[in-house]
Amino acid sequence: MALLLTSPLFPSLALCAPPPIEIGPGFHDLALAGAVSAAPRQSKFSSADEALAAFRDGKFELVPGNLGRGYNDREAWLAFDVYSADGTDSAPEFLILEVGPPFLDSVSVFQTAPDGSLQSRGRAGDQVPRDETRVLARQPSFVLNLRGNPRTTVLVHITTTSTIAAVLRMYRPLAFHEVVGTESLVLGGILMLNAIMVLVALGLYLLMRQPIYLAWLLFVASTATLWFFIDGLAYRYLPLQNTSIVNSASGLLTISGFAAWTLFIAVAFDIKSLSIRLHQLFVGWAVVVAGCLPLLAIFPYPAVVGTLMMSGGPILLISSLAILLQIARGNREAILHGPLFLVYLAAAAYNTTSNLGWTDYSNESLYGWQIAGMLNFLSLQFSIYKRVRQTQQDYAKERAHMLSLLSQENQRLEEKIGARTQDLVRALKEVEKAESDQRQLLSMASHEFRTPAAMIKASLDSLAYLKDAIQPEIAQRLNNIGKASMRLNDLANNLLSHDRLQELSINPKMSEADLRELVCGVVQIYPADAQLQARLPDHAVQFSFDPVLITVALHNLIDNALRHNEARDGAVCITLVETGGKVELRVADHGSGIADADKEGVFERFFSSRGGHNNGLGLSIVYSVARSHGGNAYALDNLPKGTVMVIELPIRTASPEAPDRGVVLGAVG
Secondary structure, three states: OOOOOOOOOOOOOOOOOOOOEEEOOOEEOOOOOOOOOEOOOOOOOOOOOHHHHHOOOOEEEEEEEOOOEEEEEEOEEEEEEEEEEEEOOOOOEEEEEEEHHHHHHHHEEEEEEOOOOOOEEEEEEOOHHHHHHOOOOOOOEEEEEEOOOEOOOOOOOEEEOOOOEEEEEEEOHHHHHHHHHHHHOOOOOOHHHHHHHHHHHHHHHHHHHHHHHHHHHHHHHHHHHHHHHHHOOHHHHHHOOOOOHHHHHHHHHHHHHHHHHHHHHHHHHHHHHHHHHHHHHHHHHHHHHHHOOHHOOOOOOOHHHHHHHHHHHHHHHHHHHHHHHHOOOOOHHHHHHHHHHHHHHHHHHHHHHOOOOOOOOHHHHHHHHHHHHHHHHHHHHHHHHHHHHHHHHHHHHHHHHHHHHHHHHHHHHHHHHHHEEEEHHHHHHHHHHHHHHHHHHHHHOOOOOOHHHHHHHHHHHHHHHHOOOOHHHHHHHHHHHHHHHHHHHHHHHHHHHHHHHHHHOOOOEEEEEEEEHHHHHHHOOOOOOEEEEEEEOOOEEEEEEOOHHHHHHHHHHHHHHHHHOOOOOOOEEEEEEEEOEEEEHHHOOOOOOOOOOOHHHHHOOOEEEOOOOEEHHHHHHHHHHHHHOOOOOEEEEOOOOEEEEEEEOOOOOOOOOOOOEEEEOOOOO
């Protein structure tokens, strides 16, 4: 119950003192609106006795309703008389006086005793330590004693840093407990619903990460928490050691809620589509309001909040007009949820004016704003949920569209790959045909080379019987012709070997054979004056390899060594060594050697060394043969002079163990 409205818009009324309040046997609870007197504005009393004297002298003014004086005064004195009906046994001996709203800083109540003296009935309020409060309730509550004191005067002294307001109500003790229990259930349910909405708003923001969900989270969280404080729940249920936090938190939440509310309107009702400047006004006002938060640490809470409340009136009016315009333009969100939001704005405006003392203050103005806000929250929560669902559907459609585009692109890519594959297959066939033609031409050319070479050699061999009759000059030329024919024959043999190697390189014809015996056979082919030696083990070197390919490779190594060997420094030496599961076939000469930079390149086809030697295909064939057997071929220095060519082959079957004493075999003609 609230008291008289005294403000610049409503001048104080000097009425006669109200009659005493009679408490009869049927009394249950009673709102004291219109039955209480208040000291005039700016009245200062040094004590409760002085205030009582002024009341009895008729200096108090009748409050026709509930008291609301805005943010101007820091205190107010209220007084009323109460008595029990005579001759009834059911008249209560004790009463509970409840003084609201819950956010009053301090309320002190005094009661006259039968001898006329004043007795304190206690002090309560959200700035009063909890251990000093006799009746711990959501709102300041006090016990009045009527036993032996049928007629008494009650004084109420209110001090607060927020709006001076008062709503007074008296209860029987049992009725008071019933009301408190009912209020606890209702407010507890509202608190639980608010907590759920805050958690949902937080989840939506974390899920979507868009400005509208952040604005909604700030709006719901700040408003719901503000209600928790101004409804007295924080003071009643939180174990607060420093009760001053209640006022500080209320100021912070009021300002932050105002800023979030303005920002949410701009985003939720698409004010930007209505007017860019109007959208900028809302966002700018939200920034200005949020910027006022530090002012709470400098200026009194009423000065900051009261100024914002009064200066925010035009913004509240513009917000209402903007929502109405969006409704008129057919905006879906405005049509569905704008009316409830307008009701909430109207209730908030009325509560603001009652806090400022411009309209009558009452429980309806306080809790009506909260009820309207709760309905508005539920409506907007449904709107936010629909927005999330629509966003998810849009995402799903976009994802399906992107998947469709990706599938189409994949199909086009597969078609391109198929076409390119066919092109590559055709190109590969053309390359294979070209290689086949090349090998055929090479084979034909090689055979053709060997025929004239053989004829030349046969002719030269027949002239050998006439060597004594041939002049030295002619003999020298015939010798040159013989060397050229041998060179031509070697080239033809190499070309044929290389062609066969290309055909068999992937799958050599492997068979068990004795490499030592193969080397002996190759060495015996060369003439006795060929300056050729062999150092071989005295036991068989039996394992799996292709004898034909190894024979070709060994001939190429020997021919290459004889070609570059300088006989005065020693003979070409062939060595066969078994080591670590491998066999190394080494051919060493005493020629000019190979530079380190050329040791790898000499195995390339037609490689020309820096010394001017052209190796043709011989060493390339050697390398290919070694690799086809899973081995390797490389060149080493034959110190102090010359080169060692090495073929390294893996031993695929074990050979019998025997000491590697070695034996020197001379070339057999």
